[in-house]
Amino acid sequence: MTTLEDNAMKIILNTGVQGILQSDLWKKLETTSREGSRLAVRLEKKGLINRKKELVDGRWSFRLIAKTSSTSKIGSENTLGGCPCFTCGDLARCGDLQSISPxxxxxxxxxxxxxxxxxxxNASS
Ligand code: SF4
Structure with missing residues (x-):
């Protein structure tokens, strides 16, 4: 994964089942909507996220949600349940604009x- 994809996945994973609107993700990544859209498509093709169409303030957008179905087959260590954030003692202090950040x-x-x-x-086998 590229650094941008890696950072995007960190943010998406931290939003859990709620996911994040792609326009909010682009702002957090400080990238353009064009690059952000391409990034989301790449992550979806890699099977890491789902993109769900959503009407926001009268305009269509996509909500990006980390995929659990493909990763849940891999094994508990690599499922979303294995994410270190779920057992991290710094979780309450971790976030945007914090000294501890994903x-x-x-x-x-x-x-x-x-x-x-x-x-x-798994996708290539
Ligand atoms: S510091 Fe903890 S909560 Fe924050 S990203 Fe790392 S593992 Fe997750």
Whole structure:
């Protein structure tokens, strides 16, 4: 995964089952809507997220939700339930504009990379 994809997945995963509107994700990533849309399509093709069409303030957008069905087949270590955030003692203090942030978390980076590699290996086999 690219750094942008990695950062996007961290943000999407942290929104849990609620997901995030893609326009909000682009703002957090400080990227353009065009690049953001391409990024979402790539993540969906890799089987990491679902994109659900949603009407927001009279305009169609997409809600991006981390996919659990494909990863749940992999094993408990690599499912969303294995996300280090769920057992992290810093969870309450972690977030945007905080000194502890998912964007700079090594534990989350390692877990996401492992999850992505396993997902890609499963998709190609
Ligand atoms: S510090 Fe890392 S593991 Fe803990 S909640 Fe934040 S992103 Fe998740």
């Amino acid at each position: 964007v700079f978390c090594v534990r989350l980076d390692h877990w996401l990379l492992k999850l992505a590699k396993t997902s890609l290996n």
